[in-house]
Amino acid sequence: MPExxxxxxxxxxxxxxxxxxxxxxxxxxxxxxxxxxxxHVHLEGSIEPASVVxxxxxxxxxxxxxxxxxRYRTPDFVSFLEAxxxxxxxxxxxxxxxxxxxxxxxxxxxEGVVYSEVTISAGVMLLRHQxxxxxxxxxxxxxxxxxxxxxxxxxxxxAVRQFGARPAKxxxxxxxxxxxxxxxxxxxxxxxxxxxxxxxRDVYDFVAARGLRRVAHAGEIGGPQSVRxxxxxxxxxxxxxxxxxxxxxxxxxxxxxxxxxxxxxPTSNLRTGALARQLGTASTxxxxxxxxxxxxxxxxxxxxxxxxxxxxxxxxxxxxxxxxLSEMGLTEGEIVRVAEAGFTGAFLPHxxxxxLLEAFRRQADLLDxx
Ligand SMILES: [Zn+2]
Numbered sequence: 314m315p316e317x318x319x320x321x322x323x324x325x326x327x328x329x330x331x332x333x334x335x336x337x338x339x340x341x342x343x344x345x346x347x348x349x350x351x352x353h354v355h356l357e358g359s360i361e362p363a364s365v366v367x368x369x370x371x372x373x374x375x376x377x378x379x380x381x382x383x384r385y386r387t388p389d390f391v392s393f394l395e396a397x398x399x400x401x402x403x404x405x406x407x408x409x410x411x412x413x414x415x416x417x418x419x420x421x422x423x424e425g426v427v428y429s430e431v432t433i434s435a436g437v438m439l440l441r442h443q444x445x446x447x448x449x450x451x452x453x454x455x456x457x458x459x460x461x462x463x464x465x466x467x468x469x470x471x472a473v474r475q476f477g478a479r480p481a482k483x484x485x486x487x488x489x490x491x492x493x494x495x496x497x498x499x500x501x502x503x504x505x506x507x508x509x510x511x512x513x514r515d516v517y518d519f520v521a522a523r524g525l526r527r528v529a530h531a532g533e534i535g536g537p538q539s540v541r542x543x544x545x546x547x548x549x550x551x552x553x554x555x556x557x558x559x560x561x562x563x564x565x566x567x568x569x570x571x572x573x574x575x576x577x578x579p580t581s582n583l584r585t586g587a588l589a590r591q592l593g594t595a596s597t598x599x600x601x602x603x604x605x606x607x608x609x610x611x612x613x614x615x616x617x618x619x620x621x622x623x624x625x626x627x628x629x630x631x632x633x634x635x636x637x638l639s640e641m642g643l644t645e646g647e648i649v650r651v652a653e654a655g656f657t658g659a660f661l662p663h664x665x666x667x668x669l670l671e672a673f674r675r676q677a678d679l680l681d682x683x
Contacts (some may be wrong), residue, residue: 323330324344329435340645343680344635346548348427348673350655351620352629353431353553353576355471355502356410356452357401357418358623367411368403385626388597389586392536394504396626401437407444407451408412414452418466420624423633428465428659428669432500435484436473445470445487453495465498465669467660469528475507479514497660500553506536517547526550528658529561530556531574534587537564544573550660551576555615556591559606562613569614570618574658577607579637580629581622602640617655646683653677 334346339637360368362381384400387393391410405412405638414431421429438445449468456466456537481501489501499520501513510529516525533544535552540558543549555575558564568575579602582588589600611617619638620631638648656670 318559324340336679337564338680340648340682341632341636341637343653343682344648345632346680347413347424347425347649347651347676347682348669349425349631350428350432350618350659350660350669351424351426352390352419352551352618352655353432353578353620353622354417354421354659355434356413356417357404357437358626359420360400360413361420362624363401364416365400365635366412368409368657371409372403372405374403385628387584390504390590393585397677398437399622400626401434401485401495404438405441405443411449411451416456418456420630422459422462422464424629425514425673428656428661430467430469430660431611432450432469432471432472432498432502433486434502435470436476436480436503438484439480439487440473445484446491448610449487449491449494449496453566465665467496468495469497469498469500469568471500471502472513473503474501474513474530475504477508478512478516482519483515485516485520485525488525489520491492492524496525498528498532500528501547502530502553505530505533505539510546514546517549521548527554528576533582533585534590537561540564540568544568544571549573552577554582554587556582556606557658558615559609559613560591565610565613565615569616572616574616574618574654575610576620576658577610578615578620578622579605579607579634579641580627584627587681589638602637603642603643605637607638608641608647611643611651616658617651618655619651644683649677649682650673 315512318610327393362378366376372658387396435445470484472484488496514625527548529543529549530553532540536557537560542557551574553576589597592600617668619634659666
């Protein structure tokens with residue numbers, strides 16, 4: 314377990330990250346000091362190269378940081394999934410998960426995150442015949458101390474779409490068992506184009522009836538229909554990515570009206586080739602941030618929150634993702650709205666959400682943010 318930094322360990326969550334920036338500071342500095350929420354981050358995508366090296370060594374394999382970096386640099390979606398599979402092959406026991414969870418918590422704190430819903434690929438654990446509940450308890454144990462340092466965490470159990478409905482149901486059963494232990498939602502990731510949403514309808518009904526919230530990756534490499542299906546057929550309350558919705562003005566209006574937020578991860582979209590696919594260009598060089606549909610989605614009234622997706626694999630951090638918003642031409646007011654949407658979209662009890670939102674607004678006012 315990493316040592317606690319010499320920060321203000323006893324400071325309550327609502328005053329975290331409020332000490333550094335002043336009114337006269339740059340917008341970027343103010344943004345860095347705002348308390349933030351991150352709703353779309355995969356635990357297994359957060360493993361820094363040095364941690365992969367350490368994990369591989371536990372199993373007698375010599376891997377260099379350079380090799381990890383090379384594997385993480387993926388040109389398209391299929392090779393991204395391959396890299397994901399490779400890195401998760403070093404996660405074999407609860408203590409491996411405890412290690413990476415503690416390190417992710419450190420990374421989140423360093424980015425000024427006070428609340429996060431972290432996705433766990435429980436579908437991969439079950440595929441490898443692991444005890445997903447035992448892994449999860451080790452994750453919980455490793456991260457509970459971070460609450461006292463101002464980081465509140467909840468967890469999303471993710472099934473892998475291309476594995477099919479039956480393995481997804483197995484993930485759902487484990488998630489439901491852990492509903493009172495910090496698992497707040499059930500999700501679906503992996504290859505969006507492999508199987509239709511309708512295959513998973515029963516699984517989503519099952520989790521919803523047992524108190525879990527529902528999310529799904531859709532419109533990442535798929536089109537508008539995939540996003541619509543996730544909402545209509547699976548009851549998804551938030552959409553992972555959803556950038557394919559930008560191709561359909563009616564869908565954008567429909568999402569805006571229903572208040573379904575999209576969890577947008579710009580750097581991820583560049584690195585997996587998802588943006589290139591959405592733009593219909595074979596070359597990832599043509600798929601630049603300036604062509605990202607986030608501004609269009611936001612200005613069409615769709616609620617957008619911002620995340621890193623797989624920060625280690627994509628060599629990004631949440632503050633870097635906020636910089637991409639400026640590069641896309643968003644105004645300061647729009648960027649602050651995106652940050653606020655991280656809290657409004659949280660699956661938290663009303664009083665906790667209100668407290669976090671109030672702390673966010675207080676700090677934004679203090680810094681004279683729009
Ligand atoms: Zn994701």
